[in-house]
Amino acid sequence: MSEKTPKLRNTPVVVSHSLAVKLVVSEPPIFEGSSLNLQCKYKSISKKHEAFYKDGIQIPSEQMEQSGKGYNIKVNSPKDSGLYHCAADNKKSERVNVQVQELFSKPTLKIDPINEILEGQPLKLICAVQTRQKYERLQYSFYKDSRQLNYNSVPSYKYEVVASLSDSGIYHCEANSRRYTLKKKSDEVSISVKEVFSKPVLKVESGAQLFEGQQLNLTCLVEIFRSNFLLRYTFSKDRQTLINTAEYDYYTRERVGMDDSGMYTCEATNLNGGVKKLSNQVVVSVRRIPLSKPRLTIQPGNKLIEGDVASFTCSVSKGSTPITYTFYKNLNKELYWETTNLTMVTYGIIEVNKTSEGNYSCCVANEWTKDSLQSNFVWMAVIVPVSDAFLMSSMNTSEISTGDRLVLQCLVRTGTAPQFHWYLNSQKVENFSDSYHLNIDGSKLIINSFKKDQGGRYHCVATNSGIDGAVFNISSKYIDVTLKDHGYAAVITPAITSILLLSSSMIALVCIRIRKKSQSTSSGVSLPEGEASANRSQPLNEEASAINFGQFQATENNDATKSDANLVYSLVSIATAQDLDIHGGKARCNQNNMESHNEHFVTYAALHHGMKDNHLETLEMEEGGDYENLPRS
Known part of the structure; x- marks a missing residue:
């Protein structure tokens, strides 16, 4: 409640003694964050309609919670102090003076050191609060740029860190009462941490691309902002320390080999170890010559089923990096290229189809190779399984006269090198009798002179071979052929x-x-x-x-x-x-x-x-x- 109240003496709560209505309130002391209980008692009143007032203004019913004894209202601060009374059927009680006491003071955030804060120095934050009750336990939380850092439950909490540039920001603290769920926030304080030396810059004096036998020179460049401030320098390769010294800020290797290729960094640290700063990363490559002829491989193999996932790997056994890899199909169609320090690159096709079939190759080159080197051609075959077989007849009727010529043709929607098998009444028809004849690819069953015993139910089965002995097959629907009755x-x-x-x-x-x-x-x-x-x-x-x-x-x-x-x-x-x-x-x-x-x-x-x-x-x-x-x- 935030209404303004008149200044009254801090006297104990009293109870009115009106003949008809009287107000009974909680026993003092009443602290902020607690609940104030109000009871309206009356005699000789037929209609019991109650209302409660503070400083003459009715308290909204939504702010009141009914209990076994009257009503409870939440008091949030000393501002909720004032004169309270109740009324029943237009009969009012006498006013009661209620004083709400402060449970604990507003927190104060203190910074140590007060003046200049340098990176590497201890930084201490103190959240100071005064409590009105001796045994009141508070919980403290510290915030930087509205993000909570830590909390604890000690009367005077200290938050300590070693200052760094990232500690600069806006700070505040909060105190929270566990018993009364009351929280109070301090004013915000701005903290700025001063830099004592810059972030190191690693420079490769000799260049990052070297041949075997050349010299490697690295320098760790640092700007110092405080006089008489000494640093220690650490040079590392692939996170392994090469040298740690306070005497000089450079590193030299007279003759490099292939093992000297890698990622180099340097780190600057003040002598007491309070501040450490890491430089940028530099990749040093020691090159070899010549570049070997590339080798192209296809996984899982050179013969694939439509829908398989294919990957092409182009690799070299030796060569100066970076290497540019280029993949080709049928020599003239460029598929993919990539420049990398790796000795192999993989290019993938998610799902192969018949159009993926062809001759593949790859080429490699680097800046020291005059002409690019090409791999051998690798043929990739794609097998399309047979699908959707259907049967066609040369006659537009299923009734055939004796001596008529009948041609049945088996077709498939897709399929690589399909083979056709013919069946009459579920018995396989072979191409070794005078009654039947098959064309070269077996897709047509020819009956030059139809006979009675050639009537029945015909269908065809199309098959083709996959990988590792797998066979695909699809069957057509049936066609019934009967001999016509002439009479x-x-x-x-x-x-x-x-x-x-x-x-x-x-x-x-x-x-x-x-x-x-x-x-x-x-x-x-x-x-x-x-x-x-x-x-x-x-x-x-x-x-x-x-x-x-x-x-x-x-x-x-x-x-x-x-x-x-x-x-x-x-x-x-x-x-x-x-x-x-x-x-x-x-x-x-x-x-x-x-x-x-x-x-x-x-x-x-x-x-x-x-x-x-x-x-x-x-x-x-x-x-x-x-x-x-x-x-x-």
């Missing part, structure tokens, strides 16, 4: 019967409609040359659809107008479907009902007439022939 006897007999009946009817019709010879200018009518042959059916193309048997077409002969108008000419042809030209004008077939090419058909067209010795010429009916209906004399 010749049931078709041919009705067809011949229909032809004979129709021929008799047409002969009778012609005889009835014949006129006398005198009414005609000619006793015979001839068709245009070539018409008869043009109307004959042609062999059926292999790609043509089957024709529905029993569908007939009658065509009127246009040349009939050259003779008697009442004379009717007709042509009757018997032919098999394989003789019909379904693309010509003689017959157009319904392709929705597919029938065998060997089924018989009857076609009616213009009928030639002719007389031989004024008698009807008798013709023998042959398959594929034309039959004439001639008028009688």
